Amino acid sequence: MWRELGKRLVVLVLTVAIVLAVVAGGSTLLQSENERTTLQNPEYEPDAVVPDPIEATGTVDPDPDPEADDTGTVIIDRGHANRFTRSDVEPLVDALVREGYHVEFYTDGDLATALEDADAFLVIDPGTEYLPGDVEDVRQFTGNGGRLVMIGEPDRTAVSASIFGTSVATQESRLTTLASRYGMSVDTQYLYNQENADGTFKHVLARPTGGELAGVDETTMYTAAAVTARNGTVLLRSAPNTIKSGSDEVTGEYPVAVKRNDVLLLGDKTFMRGDRYRVADNERLIAYVAEFMIEGDYEAPPTEGDDADGETGVDDDGATPSANTTAAPVATET
């Protein structure tokens, strides 16, 4: 009797097993028919999607003209609400110091006196315009061998928070009166380039146009403005297909660094920042700026007959026919 019962139990278990096997197998078969197609995503191919960062290596090694002085002074303007931090100028300052130069800041007082013992004057992104007296002091300085480096910026929107809430204001590089006396100007629009950029469109690449910038293949500028100089030399132009904001359909290669006699004008201050100065060949551009300053050699004119000497200085410079400096772009900017 137990045997008979055992047989029936075995049959029962086998039946359950067969049923489960059929159900499981069937569901697997059905699923494999319906859902198991994998989605192909060629649009996400990493090689096509991930941009390659530009290399950031190198050191700032100025190689000034052997005839230049071994020592001297560079004055950095702090008297016109200039917007820059220590980090913005440190790589340049470091290079100048290594070459034996002093770096001093001009904050207030008579600019002519401050520039008396200097070889170069650096003006970065001033927040206020130069008064006529200051402009004359600088012109007298450059007219007698001093070098002037101006660094402008496009208009920027700054958000500031205070106890009254947040406010949005436009920051302008107020270089118009000073730069226009040298036949130079800084644009207000920023440049961008969607094809040739360091990471994002506002980080434009610039390339040298002549032999002046030896060893520079490419520099990066982080939000730059176009600059112009009447009868000047363009040192750097933005990469092809750069667009000036506001005129999105016009592309070009805009000058971002120009030189005229003893004056250098750049359209961006961020390329020499402490965390950017090694990117591409920025370190070589900084070395060039340092060399340009070091090679300046200001000699103060004799003290008697100040006015006449000042004018002589201007004439020697030969840079600025004042009647022609009121070109439209410059005039509208003020």
Added chain:
Amino acid sequence: MASRIGTLLTRIARSYVLFVVIGVVVGLALAPVAWNATSSDGTVAVVPVAGTIDGGTSAGVSAMLQRARSDPDVKAVVLLVNSGGGGAAASEELYLQTKRTSQEMPVITSVDAAAASGAYYTIAPSDHIYAKPASTVGSVGVLATTPQALEPTTIVSTTGPNKLTGGDEREFNYVLESLGNAFIGAVFEQRGSEIQLSRTELEQARIYSGTQAVRNGLVDSIGGRQAAVEHAADEAGLDGYDVRVMRPDRTVRFLSRSNYVASTAPNKTMVSATYLYGEEPSGPVFLMVPATYLNTANDSARAVPRPTAATRLSPSPTVAAAAGGTHVA
């Protein structure tokens, strides 16, 4: 008499007439079933993609699309879109879901007030996109708050220099660019043959009106929901069809007031822009929304003390009228 009645009954019972009559009656009774069985070849599932695309929206829409794919009756899907986008990863999830669905059945999109940024990403794999003249489409791009330099600091201890911020600003822009490239690449992969814009033009991330979008190929034609449903049925080869509107069982949150007004979602609420960031963001938040949506003027945070407690707007007559106007049964 009784025998005559009996003979009559016998004759009736033997004749075919009775069976014919019974057959007609039974047939007519079953007719509606038969009618339905033969007139509907399948179902067009309407899937709403409304509100800010966050993890919840993404999960809800994904579930609806999965249901549509696994239902043998559903032969085509219509996406009803009214969204200004949202989180990047959530939008990518929806893109992949739409892409998978469109590989299995026709997917036709009808754009309501907006299909911008992440919402456009979602609908890019559609077989055909309808928009209205006043719809806003485009804004193909990504935005995020740039991490602030925090090191060196002793306030927080970390095991690596980038632990606190994830990388510096320059590196962060490369991260963002790779997200943008994936977005642009996906749009061109799906609609490359229709889009008349160059890659750089699309990358400018402009917003276009419905008619502008038809011109530049971001959208295929002008039309509303009905056109989309009919197109979907046509694509699926359905002569007769049912329309089933799928509903996510949840509240729909809108970042933009115009999208809120245009939506017919049953439980809709407005959120502030800070809703997207969360109260204490622990890492970068990549957004696929037009930047105008993040304007403080558009931020209802002033009316809402806490971002999590989003206000529910009581529908004013204007809102009700607008919502009613966009409603299609």
